[in-house]
Amino acid sequence: MSQNPGADVLRYTAFSADPEGGNPAGVVLDASGLDDAAMLAVAAELGYSESAFLTGRDEPGGEGAQAARAYTVRYFSPKAEVPFCGHATVAAALALAERDGPGDLVFRTRAGTVPVTVVREGAELRATLTSVAPHVLDVTPGDLAEALAALDWPAADLDPALPPRIAFAGARHLVLAAATRERLADLDYDFARLEALMHRLDLTTLQLVWRAAPTVFHVRDPFPVGGVVEDPATGAAAAALGACLRAGGLVPDASVLTLHQGEDMGRPGTLTVELRAGDDRVRVSGTGTRIEG
Structure with a gap:
């Protein structure tokens, strides 16, 4: 992104295996160096309804093997931060699965803790998020x-x-x-x-x-x-x-x-x-x- 050269921004669509379908989201797998203004600028420049920013990761050993797959995630629309976004959660989980392999994840969001599981179904990956208490x-x-x-x-x-x-x-x-x-x-x-x-x-x-x-x-x-x-x-x-x-x-x-x-x-x-x-x-x-x- 021109405004944020330090941000490696990926683009995924969620809820469709076709890039022209579903809902596109920006994903930054390492947003630890971005402040609020920078994340908002990335989201605004992309223009998607929301983008996901992984701002932290639990270190291995704190809570067993699962701790290595737990992330703090923030979500921004082009105008403001939102507490939770489902399609950007799916997009971020798929990006992590492509990088690290399918499996269980934990996203720590402003709305609460959201478990996500990614599995491979033939040539496709499928992500399932579990909501906070409704x-x-x-x-x-x-x-x-x-x-x-x-x-x-x-x-x-x-x-x-x-x-x-x-x-x-x-x-x-x-x-x-x-x-x-x-x-x-x-x-x-x-x-x-x-x-x-x-x-x-x-x-x-x-x-x-x-x-x-x-x-x-x-x-x-x-x-x-x-x-x-x-x-x-x-x-x-x-x-x-x-x-x-x-x-x-x-x-x-x-x-x-x-x-x-x-x-x-x-x-x-x-x-x-x-x-x-x-x-x-x-x-x-x-x-x-x-x-x-």
Whole structure:
């Protein structure tokens, strides 16, 4: 990067094996020499929704062999630091796996400790992150009305079977369900108005969803607080959606969900969300690949 000659910046896409699909992220495997301003400058210059910076690594011997695979990770959008980012976590894990081999990792993030496992499936690598403990909150009528106004969505276009909620699994997301695929596809929102609401509610994205089948969803994620109109594939929001659906009794406690995202942007990707009975944490997995050039 021209502004940061000391930063070795890799580019990966997450949740697709095609470099033209999924969600691209910058990855700096050794960001120990970068301060906050430098990391923000790298993220802004890349222009991706988020980038991951590995700022520290546990020394071997502290906690057994696993300690050598534990990293402190920070995430920056082009405008600000965010506490957690799922697709950049997948991207960073894949970059480490290509350098050091597949296996178990631990990412220490501002949101908490996130275990990640990378396995090889044929010619592809697949990363699975385990979220921090999630929680789900109600949305006030006033905040819901403001969100719908910013989106220019009539309330009648919502799916009454999936009530609006704010869900957290590392970052906060407002989950809104569209009644039709056509409603989800027609996304043209008031950037400044939605950004102001999201700052007030401490939201990272809106998770807009349409349920195509009991365990299959199409999703989109406006991300104005990060300086990006839309996020192509959003692992943190996928985890939040899984927690939201389980909390509402809308899926079984043990479920595997498939999320399709990015199709309306020309960057299709697939996220797999796993819920396990007796374990409140949510697992999100996907493939990825390095973007050359």
